[in-house]
Amino acid sequence: MPGDTVFIASDHAGFVLKQTLCADLTELGFRMEDLGPQSAESCDYPVFAHALCARVAAHDGRGILICGTGIGMCMAANRHRGIRAALCTHEYTARACRAHNNANVLCLGARVVAPPLAAELAEIFLRTAFEGGRHARRTALIEP
Numbered sequence: 001m002p003g004d005t006v007f008i009a010s011d012h013a014g015f016v017l018k019q020t021l022c023a024d025l026t027e028l029g030f031r032m033e034d035l036g037p038q039s040a041e042s043c044d045y046p047v048f049a050h051a052l053c054a055r056v057a058a059h060d061g062r063g064i065l066i067c068g069t070g071i072g073m074c075m076a077a078n079r080h081r082g083i084r085a086a087l088c089t090h091e092y093t094a095r096a097c098r099a100h101n102n103a104n105v106l107c108l109g110a111r112v113v114a115p116p117l118a119a120e121l122a123e124i125f126l127r128t129a130f131e132g133g134r135h136a137r138r139t140a141l142i143e144p
């Protein structure tokens with residue numbers, strides 16, 4: 001919800017979209033914490049995924065990770081205990097990953113989704129509540 005801190009990070013491929021989303025979401029009232037990178041210089045996405053997931057897990061917060069496809073970020077993020085990262089390309093999955101899967105990290109592909117759609121997906125992700133109930137039983141079963 002607006003006012004909550006939202007962690008965001010990318011690699012070089014996601015850098016420009018990260019800057020755009022930071023501005024868009026700040027305008028909507030979210031407190032954005034940008035964990036880098038600070039330029040579009042080539043870098044390794046797992047470094048940023050791991051840094052963001054550590055913060056999300058420690059703060060029981062939410063995060064957004066962006067790379068070229070969103071795939072590498074999602075793979076790296078889901079190696080963390082307590083992180084449920086979802087790669088979304090459509091508004092339905094952005095909503096369902098919160099409502100049904102209690103996703104705490106949204107992964108986006110900057111080479112897949114255009115900035116206006118990315119902003120829409122991020123807003124849906126941040127405003128949708130987990131439904132709990134039978135879904136809570138299932139998300140509890142995810143951790144090995």
Ligand code: RB5
Nearest residue numbers: 013067068069070071072
């Ligand atoms: C970088 O070229 C690209 O491989 C990376 O951003 C990402 O798409 C990896 O999954």
